[in-house]
Amino acid sequence: MNVIEAEDLTKVYRRYIKPEGIKGSLKGLFRREYEEKAAVSHVDLCVEEGEFVGMIGRNGAGKTTLVKMLTGIIAPTNGSIRVLGYYPNKLEKRFRQQYALVMGQKSQLFFELTAGDTLHLFKEMYHLSEKEYEKNRDYFIELFGIKDLMDVQVRTLSLGERMKMELLAALLHNPKILFLDEPTIGLDAVAGMQIRKYLKEVNRERKTTILLTSHYMEDIKSLCGRSVVINHGTKVYDGSTEQLFERYQNNKKITLVFDSLTEIEIPEAFAGKCRILDDNGYKKVYEIPKEDSGGILEYFMRYKPRDISLDEEEIGKVVERIYSDVRVRA
Numbered sequence: 001m002n003v004i005e006a007e008d009l010t011k012v013y014r015r016y017i018k019p020e021g022i023k024g025s026l027k028g029l030f031r032r033e034y035e036e037k038a039a040v041s042h043v044d045l046c047v048e049e050g051e052f053v054g055m056i057g058r059n060g061a062g063k064t065t066l067v068k069m070l071t072g073i074i075a076p077t078n079g080s081i082r083v084l085g086y087y088p089n090k091l092e093k094r095f096r097q098q099y100a101l102v103m104g105q106k107s108q109l110f111f112e113l114t115a116g117d118t119l120h121l122f123k124e125m126y127h128l129s130e131k132e133y134e135k136n137r138d139y140f141i142e143l144f145g146i147k148d149l150m151d152v153q154v155r156t157l158s159l160g161e162r163m164k165m166e167l168l169a170a171l172l173h174n175p176k177i178l179f180l181d182e183p184t185i186g187l188d189a190v191a192g193m194q195i196r197k198y199l200k201e202v203n204r205e206r207k208t209t210i211l212l213t214s215h216y217m218e219d220i221k222s223l224c225g226r227s228v229v230i231n232h233g234t235k236v237y238d239g240s241t242e243q244l245f246e247r248y249q250n251n252k253k254i255t256l257v258f259d260s261l262t263e264i265e266i267p268e269a270f271a272g273k274c275r276i277l278d279d280n281g282y283k284k285v286y287e288i289p290k291e292d293s294g295g296i297l298e299y300f301m302r303y304k305p306r307d308i309s310l311d312e313e314e315i316g317k318v319v320e321r322i323y324s325d326v327r328v329r330a
C-alpha cells in the first residue's frame with residue numbers, strides 16, 4: 001500500500017530581487033521586482049508503507065521543499081499529492097496525528113521546560129490517552145536510554161541528547177510516517193551511530209515509514225534500502241541505494257595517523273591512483289579508487305600507522321557524478 005503518492009509535483013517560489021545601492025532600494029519601495037524559482041519541478045514519488053527512503057542532493061537541490069510539501073507546511077504550485085490519503089496542506093487533524101517531522105536544524109522542543117514536562121505537553125497536543133502516552137514514552141525512553149534526562153531542562157541538553165528527545169517527542173503518538181530532515185547534522189560519530197541504530201529499530205519494529213534527507217553517506221547507506229536523488233529540483237535517480245553507490249561511488253578516503261613524522265613512498269602500481277588530500281607528516285589523507293582500497297590499505301600498513309580509517313566519499317561528489325551521467329544520457 002502506498003502511503004505517499006505524488007505526481008508532477010512542482011513548487012515555484014517567488015522572491016523579491018533587491019536592486020543594488022540606496023537608489024535601487026528607494027526604487028524598490030515603489031516598484032518591486034520578483035524572480036520565480038522552481039525549487040521542485042515535476043517530481044513523481046510513490047512510497048510504500050514500511051519503506052525507509054533516503055533523499056539526497058546538493059545544497060539547494062529542493063529536498064526540504066519536497067518534505068515541506070509532503071508534510072503540508074507549504075502547498076505545491078502544481079501537481080497532485082496524497083499522503084496517507086490526505087491532501088497535506090489542508091492540515092486536517094486526522095492527518096497531523098499520523099505523521100511526524102524532525103528537522104535537525106530546527107527544534108520543536110520547549111527549551112525552558114524539563115524533558116519530562118515537554119513530553120507531557122506533546123501528549124496534550126496529540127490528544128493521547130494516559131495509557132497510550134505512558135506505553136510509547138516508556139518504550140522510547142528505554143530504547144534511547146534517556147531515563148536520566150527526564151528531569152533535565154531541555155536547554156541544557158547536549159546536541160546528541162536533544163536529538164534523542166526530538167525523536168522521542170516526534171514518535172510519542174506512534175506516527176505512520178516519519179519525515180527526517182538532517183537528523184544527524186552536527187552529531188559526533190558515536191551519537192550519529194546511536195541515532196541510526198534507533199531509526200533502524202523504529203522502522204523494523206514499528207513498521208514506521210521513514211523518509212530521510214541527509215548529506216551523510218553513512219546515514220543513507222546504512223539505513224535506506226531505496227534512494228531518491230534530487231538535483232535542481234528534479235528527480236534524477238530513484239531506486240536501490242546499493243546499486244546507486246555500486247555504480248557511482250568511485251573512491252574512498254584513507255586517513256593515516258602516525259606517532260612520528262613519516263614519509264610514504266607510493267609504489268608504481270598505485271602511482272596516479274592515490275590523491276593526497278592532506279599531509280602534515282603525522283596525518284595523511286588520501287583519496288583512492290574503491291577497487292584498489294584493499295591493496296593500498298595493505299601497503300600502507302607497512303608504515304605501521306597508529307590509527308587508520310577508511311571513509312566513504314562525500315555524498316556531494318556521488319550526486320555530482322550521477323547528475324553528469326544523467327546529462328550525458330539525456
Ligand SMILES: Nc1ncnc2c1ncn2[C@@H]1O[C@H](COP(=O)(O)OP(=O)(O)OP(=O)(O)O)[C@@H](O)[C@H]1O
Binds near residue numbers: 038063066
Ligand atoms: N521560502 C523560499 N523562498 C524563495 N526561495 C526559496 C525558499 N525556500 C527555499 N528556496 C529556494 O529553493 C531552492 C531549494 O531549497 P531547499 O531548501 O528545498 O533545498 P535543499 O535541497 O533542502 O537544500 P539543503 O540541503 O541546503 O537544505 C533553493 O534555491 C532555495 O534558495
